[in-house]
Every structure is written in C-alpha cells, then in structure tokens.
Amino acid sequence: MPDSKTSFSEISPSEFFYRNRDLAGFSNPARALYSAVRELVENSLDACEAYSIHPDIYVRITAPEGSPNRTDSNHYLLKVLDNGPGVDAKHISRAFGRVFFGSKYELKQARGMFGLGGTMAILYGQITTNKPVVIRSSTDGKTLEVIHMMIDIQTNSPIILRRESLPANGSTGTSVEVTLEGDYPRASIKIQEYFKQTALVNPYANITVVDPQGKLSFYEKATEQLPTPPRETLPHPHGTDVEALRRIIKQSKDPNMLKFLCKNFHRVGDKIARKFLDFAKIDPTMSPDQLSNEDIVTLTDALHNFEEFLQPDGSCLSPLGEEIMKTGIMKELDPEFVVVSVRPPAAYSGFPFIVEVGLVYGSKQLGPGLQLLRFANRIPLLYDEGNDVSWKVMNEEIDWKRYRIPQDAPLAIITHVCSTKIPYKTVGKEYLADRIEVEREIKNAIRDVLRKVYSYLSHKGSLEMVKRKTNIYSHFLPLIAKFSQDLSGAEALPRYKKLLESRGMKDSETNTPETNTPEKEQSEPDTKPLEDEEQKEEKKILRFSKEGQLTLEEFADE
Amino acid sequence: MPDSKTSFSEISPSEFFYRNRDLAGFSNPARALYSAVRELVENSLDACEAYSIHPDIYVRITAPEGSPNRTDSNHYLLKVLDNGPGVDAKHISRAFGRVFFGSKYELKQARGMFGLGGTMAILYGQITTNKPVVIRSSTDGKTLEVIHMMIDIQTNSPIILRRESLPANGSTGTSVEVTLEGDYPRASIKIQEYFKQTALVNPYANITVVDPQGKLSFYEKATEQLPTPPRETLPHPHGTDVEALRRIIKQSKDPNMLKFLCKNFHRVGDKIARKFLDFAKIDPTMSPDQLSNEDIVTLTDALHNFEEFLQPDGSCLSPLGEEIMKTGIMKELDPEFVVVSVRPPAAYSGFPFIVEVGLVYGSKQLGPGLQLLRFANRIPLLYDEGNDVSWKVMNEEIDWKRYRIPQDAPLAIITHVCSTKIPYKTVGKEYLADRIEVEREIKNAIRDVLRKVYSYLSHKGSLEMVKRKTNIYSHFLPLIAKFSQDLSGAEALPRYKKLLESRGMKDSETNTPETNTPEKEQSEPDTKPLEDEEQKEEKKILRFSKEGQLTLEEFADE
Amino acid sequence: MSRGDKKSQSSIRKEDVRTLIKNIGKRVYKDLDSQIFPTLTLHTRSVKNLVYDPNLRQYVLGASTVTRSSQNIKQIRPFTQLIWLAYFTDKLVSEGKTSTLRDVFYSAQAFDVEFSDQSESDDIITDLEVILSRAREDFNVYPEERSAIFGDLDIEYTVKGYEGRGLNLTSHPDGFLIGPSLSTAEFIDTSAEIIIAVEKGGLFTRFVEEKVHERFKAIIIDTAGQPPRSTRYMLKRLSQELKLPVYVMTDGDIYGEHIAMVIISGSANAAHLRDLAVPTGKWIGVWGSDIIKYKLPSIPLSDIDIKRVHELKRDPRYSGGIWAKELEVFLKIKKKSELEAFAKYGLTTIVDKYLPEKLEEAKSY
C-alpha cells in the first residue's frame, strides 16, 4: 500500500483558531466587530477590577485614516483604552500576540475564560486588513510603552514592527488599536445593547463609546462601591480529575497524605482530611510520592464520592451583591420596582458558583411582556438565548400562574451567574449549559424574586383598593341591609350601624388584609399559589416566543 | 502599582482542551463515551476511504479486566479496529498523542475537521482513568506496530510507555484501545442511533458493534460501490483572506501575477486571470514579490469582489451520489418510496459544498409524522437539531401545504451536506450554521424531493382510482344520463353509449390522467400548489414540536 | 291520551321559590338587626364533595358545607352580591320578567355590587341555586341557547300577558322554541304516547316532515346538542306530569351517548339539583353496534375520542348496561357515525326503518 496519500502535519494554536474563527465568534464582519469590541472591553474591565480600580473605559470605532486608493467602508479602527494597571513591557507582545498565553489561567472568577479573546480580535483584524495592531501601555504612569506588531500565525508568535518608550501622562492603563473588517450598520444594535447591559452589571464603571458616526454615549458610574475582587483558590476535591491530581502530587513536597490533602485542596482541614483518608482506606502517614498510577485513579474516585467535603466557599468569586446590582438596574432601567435575590455559593463538579437574580417591574425602557437579560461573570450574553439554561428554567420550570402576574406585565428577569468556570457551551461565550446544579440555583432565585414581586403587586393592589374605599364594610354592609330589608318586607333598615362602628374601630383589618385576615384557611385561592411550590409538580403555562416574549397558553377546561 | 497580581503563563493546546473539554463534546460521562466512539469510528472511515478500501470497522465497548480492588462499573474499554491503510510507525505516537497534529489539515472533504477528535478521546480517557492507550497499526500486513502511551498534557506530547513490533496477520489497519469513564446506560440510545445512521450514509461499509452486554450488531454493506475519494484542491479566490494570500505569495516562485493566479487558485485560467487583473488594475507582468502589505489587502478585496471567477467544482468533494444514498436508505429504512436529489456544487466564502437530500415515505422503521435526519460529510448529527440550518429550512422555508402531504405522513427528510469545510457552530460538530448559500441549496433540494413525493402520491392515488374503476366514464356517464332523463322527463335514456365507446378507444386518457388531461389550465386546484413556488411568499403552516415531530397549524378563515 | 293533573304546578313552584328567597333576606335582616354579622351556609361544590348516588343514578352534593361570612373582609363582597342576587331575582319572579345570565352580570353594576366578569356572576347564581336547591330557571334566569319542541300537546301559558292562553304544539311546523314561556306553561292535553328527543335540528325537521308525531304518537324535542337545562327540565316535566316514556336519539358517538346520559342521569355540574334528570329515559341510538348492523358511513375515532372513552369508562354512571356495553363497542370498532348518515339509504329511512326498530328494541332492555 502506498503511504503518500496520508500526509501528517502540525498546526499552531493560532493557526487552529485562524482556520476555525467561527468557533470564537468571528464568523462574519458584523459578528466579528461585536466580538472584538467585547473581548477588548472585557479584558480592560478584568484588569481594572483585579487592582480595585474603578474602571474608566473609552471605546472608539472609526473608519481608519489614509488609504486613498481604495474604499475602506468596511474596515474599521477599533480603539479600547482603559485606566487599568497596564501590562508589563516584557509581556505585552506575547499577551496580545500569542494564543494560549495570558493571565486568565488561574482558578478564579474572570470575564475571560479561554485566554483567547484579545488575541483573536487582533488576529482577525490582521487577516482581514493586514494592518498591525498598536498597543500602548503604562504600568507606572511615567513611561508609555508603544508597540506596533503583527502575529505570525503559523508559529503562533508576535512580530514586533516598531517599539518605543515615551513619557506617559501620569496615568496607568492600556490601549489597543486594531483595524479590522466589520459591518457596523448590522452590528450596531447588538453593540449598543452590549454596552447598555454592561453598564447595568458594572455600575461602578465609566464607559464612553464613540461610534463611527461620531455619536458619543457615556455610561456614568452610579456607585463608588466596587465588588470585592476574587481571590485565587485551591481546587475542590469534587472537581479534581486524575490529571490534576497527578500534577498536584508532582508539585507538592508534603511529607504525608494528611498534610497533602490539607494544603492542596479547597476547604479541607485536618478533621475532614482524616475522615476522608479513613473513607478511602489510605494511611495518613503515607507519602504522596508512593501513590501508584492505579492508586491515583482510586483516590480520584474517592475524592469524587466522599460526600462530607465542604461545599466551595465564595472567596474566589466576586458576585455583584444586592446593592450593586440594584444600583445598576436603577441606573439603566429606572423601574417602578426592583428586587434582587443572591443565592449562597454552590458548586458543580467542584467549581464554585453564585447565582444572582434581579427582577424589574414597570421599567419604561422595557416593552410589555417578560424579558430575560442574562449575564455570566459580569458579561452580558446576547446571542442564542433559546439555548441558555436561564431560558430553559423560565420556560419550563416556573409555574407563572402561581404568581398571578398579568400576561403583559412589564417584567424583566436578570440572571447573573458567576463562577471560576462558567459552563459555556461554545468558545463564543453566548450561552450556559444546563448543569443541574446551576439550573436549580437559578430556579430558586427566580422563584424568590417572583414571590417578592407577587407580594409587592398584591400589596399595591390592596393599598389601592383601601385607598379607593376607605372602609370596605361601610360600602357593603348598607347594601346588605337594604337588600335584606326589601326581601324580608321590613319597614325600616336593620340596625346594622353598630356593626359598622365596631369595624371602624378595628381599622387595621382593612388596611392590611394580607396579614390580618382571620380565616386564612378559607381564602384558598389567594394563598395557595405560593405554598408548597418547591415540592409540587408544576404545570407549564407560559412559553417564550422566539423573540423572548412571554405568551400565555390557556388551558381550556374539558 | 504592584505587578504581582497579574501573572502571565502559557498553556499548551492539550491543556486548553483538557480544561475546556466541554467544547469538544466531552462534557459528561455519557456524552464523552458517545463522542469517543464517533471520533474513532470517523477516523477509521476517513482512513479507509482515502485509500478506496471498503471499510470494515469493529467496535467493542467493555468493562476492562482486572482492577480487583475497586468497582469499575463506570470505566469502559473502547476498542475501534479498522482495515484501513494503517499509520506509519513514525507518526503513530504524535497522530494520537498531540493536539493539532494530524492528517486532516488539507483542503479536501473529510469527516474530521479539527484534527482533534481522536486525541481528545485518548486525553479524556487518561484524565478519567489514568490508563494508557494502546494503539496497534500495520501499513503492510507484515509488521504490527504496538504502542502503549499516555499524553503529557502540559507539553502536548506523547509519552511512550512501551513499544513493540510484532508480526502482523496479513492485513493492514489500525486499532485503538482506550479506557475511559463513561455512562453506557445513558449513552446507549444515541450510540445505537449513531451506528444506524452511519450505516445509512455509508452503505459500502461493514460495521460490527459489540456493546457492554455482549450484544452484537452487524451493519452489513449493501453495495460494492465506493464514493469517489475527494482530491485536495487549490483555494478558491472568494475564500482567500489576507493571511492566506501572503502565505501563497511567500511559497510561490511564479515570475508574474498572471502565472501566479493561474497556478495557485482553484479554477482560474489564463482568460479569467487576465480579466481579473484588468479589474484589479494590476499589471500582469508584475512580480508577486513586489506586492506591498497594502497591495495584498487591495488584492484580497479584489479577489472577493470580482464576480466572474468560476464557482468551485466538486472535485475536492465526495458526495454519496443518488445511487449510494438510495442503497443506504433502502437498507436501513426499507421504505415504500424513496427519492434523492443531488444539487450541483455550490460555494460559500470560497468553500465548495454539495447538498444531497433524500426523502423517505412509508418506512416501518419510522413513526408517523415528519422526521429529519441530518448528515455532514457522512457523519450523522444527533444533537441540537433545533439549531441546525436544515431544521430552520424545514420549519420556516417550506410551504408544506403546497405538497398536500397528510399531517401524519410517515415521512423522513435526510439532508447531507459535504464540503471541504462544514460550517459547524461548535467543535462538537453537532449543527451547521445557517449560511445563506447552504440554506438555499437545502431549500431547493427539499423542494425537489417534495415535488417528487407529491407526484408519487398523486399518481399512486390516480392509479388506485383507475384500478378501482376500470373506466371512469363508464361509471359516471350512465349516472348523468339517468339523472338527466329523470329531470327532462324523457321516456328513455339518452343515447350516450356511443360517447362511452369513443372513450373506450382512448383508454390512455383514463390511465394517465396526470399527463394527458386536455384542459389542464382548468384543473387549477391540482396543479397550482406546485407552480411559482420559488417566487411566491410562502405561508408557514407546519411547525416542528420540540421532539422534531411536525404539527399542523390550521389557519382559520375569517 | 294522557293529561297533566297538576294544573298550577308552575305557579306553585314560582311562589315556592319566592318564599325560599325571601327567607334568606329575613334571616340576614334578623342578624343585622341583632348586630351580628350575617352568614350563609351552603353545600361545597368542589369535586371532593361530588358523590355519585347509584339509586338516583346521578351525582349529588355530599355533606360538606362552607360558610360565607359578611365579617370576613374577603367574603363580604361575594356575600353582598349573593344577597343582591336574591333581591334581584325576587323582583324578576314577582314581575314575571326573565333575565339572561349576561343581564345579571350587567344589572349588578347599577347597585354598586359589580362583578369582575361573567364567570363570577355565574358562580354566584350557582351559589343561589345551591342554597335554594332550585334551578336558576326557577328564579327566571335563563341562558341564551334554546332548543325546540313539536307535537300534539295543548299547553296553557302562565307568563304575564298570556295567562290562560293556549296553544297546540303542532301549530308551527318549524317547531316551538323552548324558552321561558314554554318552560313554565301548564300541560293541558295530549294524544302523544311517547317523547322522542333528538340531538339535531336537521333531524327534528325531518321528523316533523315525516310526521313522526302522528305515526308514532310522539312529542319531538330538538335538544340542539347537549340540551340546555330548561330543555332537560322540560323533558323531566313531560315525563313526570304526562307519565310518558322518553327516548333519546343521538349521533353514533360517545358525545351522543353522553348527551343521552346527561338527559337521563343529570350532569356533574348540576349535582345540587334533582329536577333535571329523567331516570326512566332510554337511549335508543345511534349505538356503536348500530354502525355495524346498519352498515352506516362512519369516520374513525380520533385520539381525543379514544381518550374520552377511557375517561367515561371511569365514570360510575357508565358502570353497566347499555352504557358500558356501547362504550366498549365504540372502543372496539373505533368508528363513529352521525344521524344524517342514514341519508345514504334515503332521507326517510331513519324514520321508516330505524326508528321503529329501535323503539321496538327499547322495550326489551
């Protein structure tokens, strides 16, 4: 048999993503422009927050100057400037010019997940316009490092075309200028929505955007409060696989298994470690070096199956928190009513995560009908809503009827999942897989906010009713008296006024009907919807249309 | 500012996919087992076909032997053995132990797209079970190369644990044995469906599958005819970006632009090259080396915008063709009626593709209601149907009412897209993006098969009618005569028999009512549905339910 | 010939219901006058409190009761509406006027006791029915739908303006609407020996044309599908006062069977009422077995039909006799036919052949 037909070759990571750029969200000019904007903005936000700096981001999209002999209508110059800590001179070229080189490979929450986005934007710019990227960075406010460079895709390495050190203007930060093919007219709606929603979950950031028409949008910060920056964390036993375990063993110098466990795993103390070793039938004094390949597999299984490990704590996570989330919502949506539910930390496969859900009622910015805004690690997710776990929960897991929310209520649900590892289904970071643990937390949080809006709306309704009729008894009792007089043929009205007075004394009963109703068990239709909701099999009565609007399916009676 | 907070690091491609294995379809034990099976099987099929060998694939999934001190219920040994050309001894370890090393990086049609799948299966096995993979391969039928190896994920390189050369049994081929964590009970339905559908589009292959319960399924080949293997092709001008152009220029030694174009691009001859150079205002005698960076961008734009380049031909593609597709369908579905429509080659962004669509009516293997089977480069696509372009076309672009197909008709549509580059949306290869060009071809092919089934069903109806009443005139004319006699009060029947005899002579008219009807323009209701369908705005009357079943939405009249 | 012998039945009934209504008012008045928050107690209408009475062969309300109190802030509004309805219907009866369900909904607005929608006012009307154990027709509240009657029956109106005027129900060959006047008319004289209720207006017209009333000495009633309660009440009165047997003829499907069942055994929705069932009535067809026997054109049962059969099989009213037997036949043959299907054999076949055969057959079961 000839062997000439099969020729083997190797490609670099850059080459891989160059060939398969669709995978990273760079599938067409409109989508690519959107992806480039968000990847660079998210890098900037991550950098600022890691140093507890209030982000001040400037984004400009323009047609590039020059190029007199051709039309550049579809080539855009994208500039993203931040006030972050800057990038060390020695790292700049690789950080932006090498795929799989970056600062996002630690076990802590960050917007970036794949260490890929910024480089992809630059790579895409280069293959569509052949223009170098210009990076400016200052880490001390004194010197500004300026680098013009391109990427050698075949070797996955930067080619520096020009490099200079200039005096800086006193502030630190990084700016990236990349020229790329784009389609702003088609991308503009998503880009605007992206900034609007980014401002919503990052209300401590100033963001300035100048579009190709020169229109400036300024999203001003509404709070000085920054979320606590996440800390790097040790791996949780439940999320440890054979490969990870082997690496830890190799790196650690711990004399015995007990120490080894306590030092290298998240929330494993002496007591739990001993319990675990007993469970796994491993001698606590044994040296980790002695573990055979077979032992490592057994140990991994044991780590997965031991149920007494503590759940991950949230120290490596940086949720928005109720206050910041409310601030952002108030700022961008200005609703009549807002409520936020922050769930305690939970974990899937050993990765900790926190779900935060906001509910907005009566915002003029939102149309009628239910809307869903999705966020993950403070990134808005704008594409492929129908595949997302939040969408699934709202569509299939919530019994909307119970909350008696009018069909066209101006309601928005805002879900935010933060985690050391967001379970994205694609490199394009657009939707979350339906991990059962995440699904459960989202469900509980949504139910929580729905309960609150239900009670808000009920109370609002009650108050309005009470306002309209200062005393419900004084309205109805005279009517009962009149009708009964007529029916009984009596000559005068019955002496019911004393009764009315007795009611007048107990005015509280009419003012807070929700809480003081004495015969609560009889008023079933009102309280039932909120009882035992967690246990009961739920009926699905609300469906999202393709546009994300909520529509009601009536159940016709037999 | 301190710089200690930002620590940069680099990861290898293996490391990247190790961390993000969800992206490649290895998200949980059930899905991972399924993905491992298909990646290895598809490698085997690709290898055989490249050498025009009738594939003979043996797949076995078993619980591994040994390991007395632990339960191995979730660890499976997967073995895939083929009769392909084998892998050269010098390539084996890297081909299976290095991400981004492979034989699939040429511009021709193959099942593999990312050069990733086989290695991912091995990598996943290793990180879940810590067991080495065993690869056996013979390229000459005399020597069998056996390699036990693992992957050093951090460096993306194979670690050979044992290597031996043994005498072979006379046949060439490769076998891979990988031990991995799996969940066969949950994966089994998809795996079975996978083999069933694979047999459908690869009817020239023998496939033997032994499941963990020892049950053997044998999919026997039904034809000796192999599809023509695809040839590697030159890039098409429309699909060339700046980076690609630069590389071609660097490699080529052509003296002038005219030669350069003719030699390096798909279907560019002297005449077209001259026209193009005139269009791009480039001197045909200019040396390619003289092109500046700026020129390359201008040239790329010109290559994209020149509309007179020929469409890619199908030489680099290997469609199944009508005959093989029908054979596969008959073999696996045994339907009452089958029709296949093969579209001419088309292209999106310079990548050639061919759409083939089969339609099956009345198969006992299929339930009632419309079903969709999707294939790309002879791979069945089983997940995420709702996101696929074929689903979109069937759901939104086809006016089912025109084809008068009963709501619960036992109908299956089989779409096969083959291309040098399938526009997958994810590395998991589960659904195709809705590229407009692909969408159009699928739409046309589906309409074509629907027209054919329509005429089949109509004709079937007519024949049955004719069978029932040998002569339609001899049934109705006497009735007309009788009623008219009664109405007119005449004493005898009218003398209509001569008329009947005249009809008896022209028997053809009753036997082929579809073609010989003289007043066709009057029989509007029957022919209208199939006219002007391409131009008219279509109503959408059929929707898929979540399960892929077709349901009818009635349009109520005013 | 048979003759109704309770001449003033209808007017007695009306007086009776007024007394009951007034009693509610008196009780409430007394409470109020004693500075007690008045309450009303009525039988619960929830599904749990529905009891099948095998002797009556109908559903009745069980023992469970619920108390509506004017003291309860959530109940005072429906309580007032109920008292208002008593007041309103008392006026209706005394003035000899009728009201539709829809009218009740709107009328409340003038008295500041408005309902949020008609289902709410319909509910209160049913509450009053439960309290009084009387059908709403007894207090002059009617739905819109009406069916028709034809046959040799002399009636005498009791409604205002027509008191004492008589009519023979063969005098209009399109049939007479069964409205408030006819429901409350006295039955004076008849030569009829049976009552035949048919499900469809088309067949009703056919029966009249083919003189079924003369040939079979029958009074014919068009139930117009599932008969409105006024028609069921009419059937009940005809059966009881004239002592005539009632035969029901429906389409050959389970919906037809259920129409017959409701006429004969009452409906679950009206479990609180006893005067709407004709327990001696007989369903004479079209049975599932007739579809076979008469080779009727038929269409297959749909999935919904089959689901419905299984539901009915769990209903205790269907637990025996022709009811259970024919359900099984439908399930077995999976076909249904319409009354009009007999037209295949000529328009009059159903009268000339089917009807006499089925009436004969009915004697023996």
Add this chain to the structure above:
Amino acid sequence: MSRGDKKSQSSIRKEDVRTLIKNIGKRVYKDLDSQIFPTLTLHTRSVKNLVYDPNLRQYVLGASTVTRSSQNIKQIRPFTQLIWLAYFTDKLVSEGKTSTLRDVFYSAQAFDVEFSDQSESDDIITDLEVILSRAREDFNVYPEERSAIFGDLDIEYTVKGYEGRGLNLTSHPDGFLIGPSLSTAEFIDTSAEIIIAVEKGGLFTRFVEEKVHERFKAIIIDTAGQPPRSTRYMLKRLSQELKLPVYVMTDGDIYGEHIAMVIISGSANAAHLRDLAVPTGKWIGVWGSDIIKYKLPSIPLSDIDIKRVHELKRDPRYSGGIWAKELEVFLKIKKKSELEAFAKYGLTTIVDKYLPEKLEEAKSY
C-alpha cells in the same frame, strides 16, 4: 296596517326554481342524446371575480365564467354530482321535503356519487345556486342554525300538510323558529309598522317581555348572531312584501356593525345572489358613539379587533356614512360594549329609553 299583496309568491317561486332545474336536465339530456359531452357554464366564484356594486351596495359576481365539462376526466365526477344534486333537489321540491346540508352529503352515497367531505358537497350546492341564481333555500336545502321571529303577523303555511293553515306570530311568546315552513309561508296580514332585528336571543326575549311589538308596532327578529341566510331572506321578504322599514340592533362592536352590514348589503360569500340584502335597512346601534353618550360599561378592543377595523376600512361597503364614521369612533375610543350592558341602568332601560331614541335618530340619517 300593511298587507302582503303577492299571495302565492312562495309557491310561484318554487315552481320557477323547478323549471330552472329541469332545464339543466333537458340541456344535458339533449347533448348526450346527440353524442356530445355535455358542459355547464357558470360564473366564476374566485375572489378576482368579486365586484362591488356601489348601486346595489353589495358584492356581485363579475363577467368571468368557467365551463365544467363531462369530457374532462377531472371534472366528470363533480359534473355528475351537480346533475345528481339537480335531480335530488327537484325531488325535494316536488315532494315538499327539506334537506340539511349534511343530509345532501350523505344522500349522495346511495347514488354512487359520494362526496369526499361536506365542504365538497357544500361547494356543489353553491355551484347550483350560481347556475340557477337562486338561494339553496329555494330548492329546499337548509343549514341547521335557525333564528326566531315574534310579532303581529298572520301567516299562511305553504308546506305540505299545512297548506292554507294560518298562525299569528304573537301566539307563542318564546318566539317562532324561522325554519323551512316559516320561510315559505305567505304573509297575510300585519299591524306592524317596523321590523327590528336584534343580534341576541336574550334581548329578543326582553323585547317580547317588554311588549316592544305592541309599544313600537314592531315585528321582532332574533338573528342569533350573524343571521343564517334563511333569516336574511325572511328579512328581505318582510321588507319588500310588507313594505316595512327594517332596523338592526347589534352589540356595540365592529362585529355587530358587520352583522348589520351583511343584513343590509349582503355578504361576499353570497355575491351570486340578490335576494339576501335589505338595502333600505338601517343600523340603529349600538354605535361606538353610543358607548360614550350612554356611558355604557365597556371593555377595551383587542389587537385582533383593531386589526379587523383596519380590514373593514378597506372594504368598499364601509366607504361612507354611518359605517365609516362609527368604524372611526371604535378605532378612536378603542372600546366595545354589549347590548346587555344597558342592564346596568335596569333591565328595561334599553326598551324604555334607548330604543325610542335610536328609532327617532334613524329618521334623520
């Protein structure tokens, strides 16, 4: 008092239709006898051939025709069915029987010309209407739905078995069904001066109870929603033969307005027929402006309602007068009310106040 002066109108009409039907048969017979494949030519009923006639204020069929030929293998079956239908209805008319649309569907089976479904047989019935330019009621085919009439009108039946028998239409206070007998009855005498058609049975009963027939010298007709054609035909006859003005009272919404429009100007579906419109009729309410004027309880228009308004605005029948004006009002106030809404002011307000005011108002427009 007015008096119908074409005494035998109905029977003349029947004879007339039989002649027309028989002529079809004769023509077909002649062709067959001459060894020619018979054909029938009729006006096309496609939307393209619908023409609005502003003088008649109704849709009529245009000049385009279509020929059905027994030579065409695809047309011979419907051709035969059409001839069969002529044969069948000729029998119906001669024997004085009626048939429902459903009966026609089943009856065909006996003659081996079966229809695949009722819509097919309904289509053939319409074809026959087009050929004869006569409504199906003229050849004794009736739909099932029926509405009712009440008022001082003496009629004389022409149907078999009742020939010459008379009836006064006040003799049954629940109203008389408008069925085949009444449709074909002769109008003998009346003291009525106007005809009032109301959309709803509930209001019809109210009008009877409140003696609208006496107080306003009116014949009252319950159209039961969109009136069946037999009722529109009845209205046409009452208007023409008795020379009485017709007033239409509907719910205060665009569907009500459209019911009035169809009564007055005919429907697009019956563009081939001229005897179903009452061009002198007047819609007296409930208008959109009445909702405001009388402060009626109302509900908001739905999106579908609003869409429907825009559709109607494009309809030439709505291009002026009260029709256009009130459409605009509905669109502006975005509300609708029902007739029953007047019950808010008491059950009799609609009769005591609204009706006289609107009748007065109708004089001036």
